[in-house]
Amino acid sequence: MPSGVVRSDHPELADIFRAHGGRLENLSAQQRRVIAAITRCRTAALGGHVRECDRGCGYREISYNSCRDRHCPKCQGLARVRWQEARAADLLPVPYFHLVFTVPDALHDFFLVEPRFAYGLLFDAVEKTVSEVAATPQRLGAQIGMTAVLHTWTQTLLYHPHLHCIVPGGGLDVSGRRWIPSREGFFLPVRVLSAVFRGKLLAGLQHAIACGKIAADLRGLPVAKLLRQAARHKWVVYCKRPFAGPQQVLAYLGRYTHRIAISNHRIIAMSGDRVTFLYKDRADGDRRKPMTLPTEAFLRRFLLHVLPPGFVRIRHYGLLANPVRHERIALCRQLLNVAPETIPSLPHENWEQTMLRLTGEDVTRCPRCGIGRLGTIGDIPPSAVPPRPEQRAASP
Numbered sequence: 006m007p008s009g010v011v012r013s014d015h016p017e018l019a020d021i022f023r024a025h026g027g028r029l030e031n032l033s034a035q036q037r038r039v040i041a042a043i044t045r046c047r048t049a050a051l052g053g054h055v056r057e058c059d060r061g062c063g064y065r066e067i068s069y070n071s072c073r074d075r076h077c078p079k080c081q082g083l084a085r086v087r088w089q090e091a092r093a094a095d096l097l098p099v100p101y102f103h104l105v106f107t108v109p110d111a112l113h114d115f116f117l118v119e120p121r122f123a124y125g126l127l128f129d130a131v132e133k134t135v136s137e138v139a140a141t142p143q144r145l146g147a148q149i150g151m152t153a154v155l156h157t158w159t160q161t162l163l164y165h166p167h168l169h170c171i172v173p174g175g176g177l178d179v180s181g182r183r184w185i186p187s188r189e190g191f192f193l194p195v196r197v198l199s200a201v202f203r204g205k206l207l208a209g210l211q212h213a214i215a216c217g218k219i220a221a222d223l224r225g226l227p228v229a230k231l232l233r234q235a236a237r238h239k240w241v242v243y244c245k246r247p248f249a250g251p252q253q254v255l256a257y258l259g260r261y262t263h264r265i266a267i268s269n270h271r272i273i274a275m276s277g278d279r280v281t282f283l284y285k286d287r288a289d290g291d292r293r294k295p296m297t298l299p300t301e302a303f304l305r306r307f308l309l310h311v312l313p314p315g316f317v318r319i320r321h322y323g324l325l326a327n328p329v330r331h332e333r334i335a336l337c338r339q340l341l342n343v344a345p346e347t348i349p350s351l352p353h354e355n356w357e358q359t360m361l362r363l364t365g366e367d368v369t370r371c372p373r374c375g376i377g378r379l380g381t382i383g384d385i386p387p388s389a390v391p392p393r394p395e396q397r398a399a400s401p
Contacts, residue, residue, distance in 0.1 A: 016275040017077055018267065018307070019043050024275075025300045029308075034310045040341030042074035052387035060377030067385065074320075076311055078269045083356050085263035087225075088319075089255055092152075095325060095334055098343055100174035100247040102192040106131045106202055107167040107241040111234035115210075116166050121313040122213070123167070124155060129207040131168050138193050138201055138278045139176060145193065147185040150324030150333070151260065158266040160284035161296055162306035169261050171254060174247060176324065177337065184340040192244055199242040207232055225256045262319050266310040275300070337359045 022044050032040075045051050053069035071080050108116060108127065131153060139149045151172045159165045174187035187193075210232055213219045221228055231233040248254045267282060273295065274281040280303040285291045298306070312318060324333040338344070357368050371377040 010330075015269070016272055016280075017269045019046060021275055021300060021304065023282060024306060026054035027394070028301065029304060032308065033311075036311050038314075039074060039075060039076045039308070039311050042072035043077050046072035046074070046077050046079050049385065049388040053385045054381045056379040056382045057382045057383065058371040058374060058377035059380050060371065060374055062371060062374040064371050064373035064377075064379075065382075067380070075263075076265055078260060078265055078267070081263040081265060083359060085259050086359060088262060089259035092258060093255060095330060096251040096255060097173050097334070097337055098251060098341060099186065100190075102172050102174055102187075102247050102286070103245040103257070104135065104170040104192075104198070105171060105241075105243050105245075106134075106170065106198075107165070108206075109235045109238055109240055111231050111238070112210075113164055113166070114226050115223065115228060115231055117164065117309070118226060119219055121316060124313075124316060124318075126206065126209045126213070127166065127168060128153060128155070128320055130202060130209055131170065132320075133205055134198055134202040135170065135172065135193070136323060141169055143162050144197070145176065145365075147178060147325055148181075149173065150326075151322045152325055153320050153322065154261050155318040156172050156261075156264070157312075160287070161265055162303070162309070164309045171258055174340075177333075177340075181336065183338070184337060190247060192247075195244050198244075199240045202242055203236070203240045207236055230261060250336060266307050278291060326337055347364045 013320045022040050024039050026044065029040075047053075047069040049069060051070040051072060053067060056066050056068055058064040071077075073080050073084075075081070075084075106127075112123075114125075132151065135151055136149065139145045149172055151170050154169045155166070156169060157164060157166045172192065174192055175185055177183070178185050208227065210219075214221050214228055219228065248257065272280065273283060276322055278300050279297050280298040280300050281295050282303070283293050284296055286294050321327060321330065324330070324337065356360070361367050361369075369379050373378055
């Protein structure tokens with residue numbers, strides 16, 4: 006197969022990296038690790054196993070291992086489902102609100118230069134903003150809970166760091182003995198949230214410079230100038246209307262928590278040195294439209310969204326903070342006069358059992374005879390040979 010040519014049926018992100026990733030220069034070690042994981046995922050490079058029908062029909066298939074990297078579009082489905090089920094016991098029978106906190110363009114360069122520090126400061130500023138405004142007696146006067154998820158992209162893969170926050174509509178009073186509900190259809194004023202958020206994030210950056218945690222000049226970027234530019238503008242914070250119910254919250258959380266910058270199904274063509282993918286045009290009623298970019302530009306846009314190694318992009322605060330979550334949720338249910346949630350404990354499952362339980366699809370059934378079961382008859386050791394496009398395994 007000629008270099009740069011990919012099967013036309015459905016190009017994947019891994020195909021594009023295999024064909025063109027070697028031309029990219031000036032990448033970080035973490036970006037190179039992510040590229041290696043994505044290109045090797047479900048190929049001979051990671052090894053796998055051979056499965057065969059136990060009824061003797063002669064059917065045999067090879068299943069390659071997954072990379073399990075959180076940036077890989079093939080490895081999020083099962084992780085999302087398991088995370089979603091684990092959160093089911095935390096839901097309360099109250100309205101839930103979706104808040105979005107956006108970092109202004111003037112600070113984007115700083116965030117790109119110091120992502121670990123900047124993202125951590127963003128989480129901290131948002132948590133303190135929502136908690137303090139909610140605790141103000143004239144607003145809500147309650148201790149609230151919140152789940153925050155970091156996203157850094159737009160539909161066209163441009164850099165756009167922001168936090169999605171899912172918040173129950175209400176909280177505990179100071180004594181912890183009474184549930185205070187939010188007003189119907191309203192949580193907190195976004196103008197107040199915006200002003201407080203701006204003050205806290207800018208103050209955090211200024212304090213970090215004063216304490217020497219970050220340099221006043223980063224690779225030629227005068228941070229003080231960026232802060233002055235950012236302070237001149239209103240910051241975008243908005244609150245979407247409340248969800249229809251707790252189960253809708255759960256489905257929504259699952260979509261957001263394990264989303265990556267682009268999924269394989271949005272990539273529709275790769276020809277020569279150009280990639281075409283679909284995006285939603287927010288200015289045109291979310292109509293899906295194609296966009297074509299030079300391959301290197303497409304890949305570099307994707308790599309903007311590689312997170313620092315070990316960085317936690319899903320965080321829980323207040324009533325939902327990990328150390329107190331079970332105790333606080335039980336108390337909230339008691340104050341809301343709701344019976345304790347009984348979530349049946351699920352046995353440890355492999356991915357085949359999880360898929361069968363959730364979708365009814367039995368991936369262990371032999372596709373040839375329809376009667377036998379596929380069982381592992383041998384392992385395949387990892388291969389040092391770089392995978393070819395035709396060696397890839399499709400997403401389940």
